[in-house]
Amino acid sequence: MFTGIIEKKSDFNIFNNKIVINNFSKEIKLGDSIALNGVCLTVDSLSESKLQFTLGEETKKITNINISKKLNIERALKFNGRLDGHIVTGHIDGMIRFLNCKKISDTYYMEFKMPKENWAIVRKGAIALNGISLTIAEKYMDSFVIQVIPHTYLNTNLFDLKMYDYVNYEIDILNRYARGEKYGY
Numbered sequence: 001m002f003t004g005i006i007e008k009k010s011d012f013n014i015f016n017n018k019i020v021i022n023n024f025s026k027e028i029k030l031g032d033s034i035a036l037n038g039v040c041l042t043v044d045s046l047s048e049s050k051l052q053f054t055l056g057e058e059t060k061k062i063t064n065i066n067i068s069k070k071l072n073i074e075r076a077l078k079f080n081g082r083l084d085g086h087i088v089t090g091h092i093d094g095m096i097r098f099l100n101c102k103k104i105s106d107t108y109y110m111e112f113k114m115p116k117e118n119w120a121i122v123r124k125g126a127i128a129l130n131g132i133s134l135t136i137a138e139k140y141m142d143s144f145v146i147q148v149i150p151h152t153y154l155n156t157n158l159f160d161l162k163m164y165d166y167v168n169y170e171i172d173i174l175n176r177y178a179r180g181e182k183y184g185y
Contacts, residue, residue, distance in 0.1 A: 002035045004085035004133020006072040006156045012036075014066065018045075019053045021071065033076040033090070037157070038131030038168045039063050040076075040090025063092050064130075064166045070157045072131045085133025086126040087173050093117060095166040099143055108148040109137065110158065112167065119179060120171035128170040132156050 012021045019036065023046060028034070032043045034051070039059055045052035060066060077083065099111040112129065114121060121127065121144045125136050129146070137147040153159055161167070 001077045002038075002040070002074050002085075002088040002090055002131070003077055003083055004038075004074070004088040004128045004131060006074055006132055006152075008073045009070050009155060009157055010073055012068075012071050014055070017055045017060075019055055019065065021051050021073065023047065023049055023051050024073065025075065028075070035074040035076075035088070035090045035131045036071045037063065037065060037068055038072070038088065038090060038128050038170055039065060039092055059092075062094050063168050064095050067166060068130075068157065069160050072156050074131055086128075088128045088131065088133060088170060089173055090131075091170065092168045093170055094168075096169050098161045098163065098165045098167055100163060101161070106150055108150070108153045108158075109145050110148055110161075111143050111145045112169075114140075114142050114144060115169055115171070117171050120175045122175070125175060126172040128172075129167045130157055131168070132158065 008024050010021045012019055030043055030046055033040050041053040043051050044054050096115050097113045102109045121136055121139050123136055123139050127134055127136055134146045136144050138145040
């Protein structure tokens with residue numbers, strides 16, 4: 001379980017289905033869950049300087065891990081800690097394309113293609129994009145807009161996005177459960 005509050009943006013390498021990043025905390029242990037671009041992965045090898053994760057076939061198929069320029073990183077939520085973002089599971093629903101970004105004053109308005117779960121995109125609702133906890137500002141027929149403050153924009157890989165890049169998305173788990181209860185899914 002995660003909050004969508006990114007701790008670090010990192011370079012990475014992939015070799016033989018293994019992803020390697022620089023170790024950023026002495027608190028990380030073998031077997032810990034870490035979200036990379038919102039994907040919950042398990043630390044399967046570590047040293048003082050490196051963390052390694054194995055990429056499963058589903059992860060390679062439905063996420064942007066193989067094509068990202070940089071990764072957003074977050075350690076799993078401690079239940080004695082604060083929940084600053086929203087509840088994020090690390091179970092990615094798929095990828096959508098980044099469409100454009102407009103800066104007005106100190107606010108970045110970023111537009112993304114509508115996911116297949118368009119019922120989950122609601123104004124003022126939550127979504128995780130590349131693991132980042134975000135609020136939906138506007139909803140259109142084929143797209144939606146998030147509003148981003150400078151700190152989030154500059155300290156996550158939202159800053160590195162180019163038009164039509166793919167981002168991982170995870171719809172809000174509470175919205176998913178509410179719909180499932182209503183429709184029996």
